[in-house]
Amino acid sequence: METNIGTDHYELAADAAAELARRTGVERHDAAVVLGSGWAAAADDLGAVVADVELGDLPGFPAPTVVGHRNLARSVKVGDLAALVLGGRAHLYEGHAVHTVVHGVRTAIAAGCRTIILTNAAGGLNPTWPVGQPVLLCDQLNLTGTTPMVGPPPPDDKPARFVDLTEAYSPRLRALAMDVDPTLPEGIYAGLLGGAYETPAEIRMLQTMGADLVGMSTVLEAIAARHLGAELLGVSLVTNAAAGLSDEVLDHTDVLDAARDAGPRMVALLRGVLERL
């Protein structure tokens, strides 16, 4: 497993944040939204676009390989708030090191963001949730076998060596989201290394473990965000029933279709939360 030990990941994030400020002309951002598969459309209607920056032009960001992810950092004005929309994500299954996977979140926090909103497309384990159902994350299972905590802590020991993940997903932000959309259910997201979807036996295992959603992202970024003290909100869009729970064959195209159809509702939710921060 590649870990980039020896690299100063926090310094790299600070470099990326400085370059982001230079290219956007925005000195400080307040909140960041990381867009999951198919959420790209949500970026377009969130607010007034101030600037777009190719993520590949910022230190530490890799080229994208997943269809449905735009490799863009977009600075958007939502009311008085400077929001940073990250329309590109690195995944472990692409072969990226864990520190590359969380680099966007660390960069956003170095750019000033005190609030991180992680979005994703996920498989649903709750059979009552239809495709297109948005779900607030209330907790997570990190089943990736790794963590962004690996490697030396920053030299000044700030942030600390360990991080408390009780209430990792902010009760305050979840309440704000419920304000915007009172029908939102909450669920526990299981994050796996991925590459393949699960077998039906693995889905039964995850149900036993208490998971409501399953996906290949988010959990590492959530840990990195909490480690750096940001307030965290997570939203999944159920784009398929998990393996064995329906007769459908799991296919990334269906994921993108479901996400596109749910776009307007997701935009309203994200904008509503940002306006209430």
Ligand code: 8IG
């Ligand atoms: I969208 O069913 C989406 N992403 N692991 N399993 C996993 N990731 C997913 C799934 C799913 N659906």
